[in-house]
Amino acid sequence: MGREAPMLVEEFERIERAAPETVWLEFVHGRLVVKPGADGARGAILVHLVGEFLAERPEPALYPYRGLKVGAGREGRARPDGTLAPGGHFAGDGEWSEPDGVLMTVEITTGDPDTDRRDLPDKRDAYAAAGIPVHLLVDRDDHSVTVYSEPEGGMYRSRTTRPYGAVVEIPDPVGITLRTEKLKDYA
Template sequence: MSVEEFEELSRRAPELVRLEFIGGKVRARPPADGTHGQVVMWLMRRCLEYRPDLWLYPTCGLAIETCRKGRARPDGVLAPDGHFAGAGEWAAPTGVLMTVEVTSRDAGTNRRDRVEKPDGYAAAGIPVYPLVDREACSVTVFTEPEKGTYRSATTRPFGAVVELPAPVGFALDTEKLKEYAD
């Protein structure tokens, strides 16, 4: 399937289905549950608290992978206020400081959030990728993208303080995430 064919399919998909195009394959994400949404909102509030100059855009479409052949919808994309104005449905990752994913309760979450997304975000040069893993009750922060992979990954349990290094530049106290563990 070409990128153009995927984009047409994505435009026609029902609102309950979030489609992504990663590694040349169409991936369907089920609707997020309430806890998933609550974690994203909690992260939005933390980002605004520590970095009021930035916004955590929920489910912004990004053109990722080499030569823009992939399309992903992170749970959150941290970028300057107004960064995506006029960008259309699938924005270039240039200027994105961080993407965030929160695992879901579906069979595809392991492949999608723990394998494919880190590779895609690293290939796009996105400096920081925290993965809030509800199953493992942990946050893994991927950093130092190089040649399509993150060279560093640090995992901390819910309740620990997690460093989000430059260019994000703040520490995240994850104690609250214990309340959202499934």
């Protein structure tokens, strides 16, 4: 039996447009992925992060679930839980935006360790390959926050992990101090 040809991004986008609004699809490293919806705790974490970022820097904005073209050749499509970019940055864009000008992506684990273990490293590497300067991972299973920065060669060279409750320094171009004590409430 022969190997099937990989799915093209145009095929993915056709499938994604036909999917019901309640289903979010992503296409990372040639794989079609169903992005789980935000449960109560995941949504609360995102709301908390929006408040933290607004308190530290009212500009830029943390956009929830913004579709991004990712990977070195922009052949992937991902929908991070949060995308930090200048206010109005995506105005006029369609469903999927170029990552140019994006300062940071945010992913919050789903609570399903199998899904997270399978999808999150691929997405992190796709963000790095796209040149997104910072990636923030809130790991609900591990009760930790990890900051990835310095993208080079499709990977982030720097990684810092702190437990919930710690003060986390997010490097430039984000340049804020993130307080994570409140995340313990959502563990």
